[in-house]
Amino acid sequence: MSEIKRFDDLADFSTEEISALLALSNRLERHPEPEALKGKVLSLLFLNPSLRTLASFQASMTRLGGGAFVISPEMSIHGLETRPGIVMDGAAAEHVREAVPVIASYGDALGLRAFAEGRNLTEDLEDREYRGLAELVSTPLINMESAINHPCQSLADWKTMDDLDIPVSAGKFVLSWAYHPLALPLAVPAATIQMAAMRGMDVTVLRPGGFELPDVVMNKARRLAERFGGSVQETDNRSEALDGAHVVYAKSWSSTRHYGxxxxxxxxxxxxxxxxxxxxxFQPAETNCRFMHCLPVRRNVVVSEAVLDGPRSVVVAEARNRMWVQMAVLYAMLGPGL
Amino acid sequence: MSEIKRFDDLADFSTEEISALLALSNRLERHPEPEALKGKVLSLLFLNPSLRTLASFQASMTRLGGGAFVISPEMSIHGLETRPGIVMDGAAAEHVREAVPVIASYGDALGLRAFAEGRNLTEDLEDREYRGLAELVSTPLINMESAINHPCQSLADWKTMDDLDIPVSAGKFVLSWAYHPLALPLAVPAATIQMAAMRGMDVTVLRPGGFELPDVVMNKARRLAERFGGSVQETDNRSEALDGAHVVYAKSWSSTRHYGxxxxxxxxxxxxxxxxxxxxxFQPAETNCRFMHCLPVRRNVVVSEAVLDGPRSVVVAEARNRMWVQMAVLYAMLGPGL
Amino acid sequence: MSEIKRFDDLADFSTEEISALLALSNRLERHPEPEALKGKVLSLLFLNPSLRTLASFQASMTRLGGGAFVISPEMSIHGLETRPGIVMDGAAAEHVREAVPVIASYGDALGLRAFAEGRNLTEDLEDREYRGLAELVSTPLINMESAINHPCQSLADWKTMDDLDIPVSAGKFVLSWAYHPLALPLAVPAATIQMAAMRGMDVTVLRPGGFELPDVVMNKARRLAERFGGSVQETDNRSEALDGAHVVYAKSWSSTRHYGxxxxxxxxxxxxxxxxxxxxxFQPAETNCRFMHCLPVRRNVVVSEAVLDGPRSVVVAEARNRMWVQMAVLYAMLGPGL
Structure with a gap:
């Protein structure tokens, strides 16, 4: 891989490519290259809220000598219409069919965030909105979280586990559903289990009945596990799931039984x-079992303060690693390459 | 012209100066100069919504090695009062008389957007708000759209026509009014016809009765046409207007009969x-007649999807050219000069 | 002082250190160093509105070759919870206990703004919120205005007086309370009198009864005055206060008698x-007596237009000096040092 054109899904890359990206991100963390992307521009389009992604991508470009600009819906822009074929006589004065290619045209690459609608499971599993917008873009493109994927988060989580020497082949990774007052997207759980499977870990999805991950997600993760030497199973039995776990990765998501x-x-x-x-x-788990979460996290709802503020928690490291892995992706995309 | 101090109006520049700016923008498009404005700052003050201008100016500065910051009204600032002589005991905690010079003082140049009030035609034609604010600024200044002008858009449109080899002296340029549910400013139509006139084209303003452009706008365009070898006429006859046209530039604007x-x-x-x-x-027009619009544009209201998504449409190229021409203006203003 | 780790309070620095910072800021004003902070990132977190601070810090980093990113509450983030120990089942999806270290982790330094709550005088005088948040930060930190301090404003004001050759030891500095419709924080008055005291000036606080500055603020300023050769007194007698004054610095603040x-x-x-x-x-004052204010200022409420637009007023110079002194602080923090 001499150059990356799209960073849509971690599953598009080989072990060698991911190893190279992780090695590059470690190198850039230790040895700054503030001229690598001199004069280069990253366009950032957020159709949904953001904090880590917003901050870390801007920081990533600055550290490499380039820059970024941000367009997001709360800005004083003209309202963005997304529906195809519409007669635009309402409030929105601009359609994404112009806005997206125009915003992309100012950058050497585009970062795009477009969450799930949360209405139709099939459409969200097909990542229909992200794919539709991506078709409008001719520059290199980075998925900054779509309906069903979040490859930057996954690569950061991978690096975080490497940094902590969490075992690969014998490593036990538990993705646990957690309570949250709102019905959240499937992007992070789907991206997370395939990442852990690609890392060759034994992955257990722990969730109550009605929150099973969709077959298409589980099957994709299982195929990756087979290819990369891991395994994927699902259970609602907490003590069984946590027995011997190296990582508990908490995340809430929508009921798939009642999606929409x-x-x-x-x-x-x-x-x-x-x-x-x-x-x-964590009583039946490994003493050193780590707690991971992509953030933002609701304290004392998704996770107790005791865990979140305690020594198990690596959530700030995960967030910080967003920057280093994104720098590697940008460097491979716009700079000297991998 | 070794240096530009103000970029208020394309009509302030000679053919030679505009040719030099266009040549410079073409050069910067092909040969990046990421150190030209190293450490230079562009202050951007938006008193009205923006997407292309917001994005393209930030990208412009990054590509030249400098940077920009943005102040816009939706930000958590303190509310901006514009009325002179007022006792500020209401909601607004800051007056533009301080805000504008302060914001300007942090930059090597200021970009300023201030739309028409749309209440008083005389005031808007005199660009009273922009001129009033410009008086507060001692740094170089760029008009990012005022009540009656939009020189960055016009220079980008000029470059777009050059890029497409649209004829100059024999070129027929039609500015057509289009339906839009709101009464929009005169800035783009006024700037556009004078640009086409300065390019030496035969300009026709096509609009229904009641949407005549003001005499002061038409007369200025006619004087420029005389100087630069073009012509300017106005009609409500569509087939006559489009006969032989190379470009149809659509835009909606307020009724001048009922202004305010x-x-x-x-x-x-x-x-x-x-x-x-x-x-x-386009039936009576040239087969290759192009469709132009400054964006944002309301689909199936101002223009049909068939035209907008079809081969005539060059709207994304126009938007992208905003960046290259603005880089030339900034380079001439703050860098090595023209 | 080879390096600054925290810029919380001007009172933490010696005369020599402040002289060095002011000399450095004058040098950077005259001799740009656009490579000094190449590839460095400043994280900016605003929990309250801002204009000058927002603009000037971004400009500061650009002028030194680095960059900044901004997170502020009006952005489309997830809502920031600040209360400790809370069960987060309401609107806010993120707690400052994660947000602050994460935002800080993307930068080489963090700028933080957190205004006074205005409810409990003791808590605000102890700067409890800023100190609480600062504990979460392991990078260098800059106070961009807290409940009781504003060291960047104070250093800029100091430079402004130096630039104008306003006398040090024999200089008479009047901080005057002014009318404003809202109960504003004590940060600027507290920071301002200690700055003037540290500059060795004779400081008079002029205010009506009920607006006395708190003892802890006055006593801290008096101790600094003793150390640096100045003096601090308080009065409600306007003509006495202004007699011989070199500077009138206006600011409104809350009644301390009725705080909260x-x-x-x-x-x-x-x-x-x-x-x-x-x-x-100004009749009994020095002819050249200057008018200072940190901005934003309400015209014809806090100060008349005659004064604000007249030759006494140096408010824009104060605001512009924010940039030069902040560049010195950043240079000492992240660059070659002092």
């Missing part, structure tokens, strides 16, 4: 307010 | 919902 | 609408 039906989702999830990751969860 | 009277304007404009530029318009 | 009790504060302050600094105030 908020009322039924809330009725179901509200029966599981006890799914707040807490110290007793 | 929204009710009467809407009554009049709503009779012209059929002024949506569509393929049949 | 808005109703009583407003009843008291509304009796003093005549405290609008105007030309007659």
């Amino acid at each position: 039906d908020k009322h039924s989702d809330y009725q179901l999830r509200n029966q599981h307010e006890d799914w707040c990751v807490d110290e007793p969860w | 009277d929204k009710h009467s304007d809407y009554q009049l404009r709503n009779q012209h919902e059929d002024w949506c530029v569509d393929e049949p318009w | 009790d808005k109703h009583s504060d407003y009843q008291l302050r509304n009796q003093h609408e005549d405290w609008c600094v105007d030309e007659p105030w």
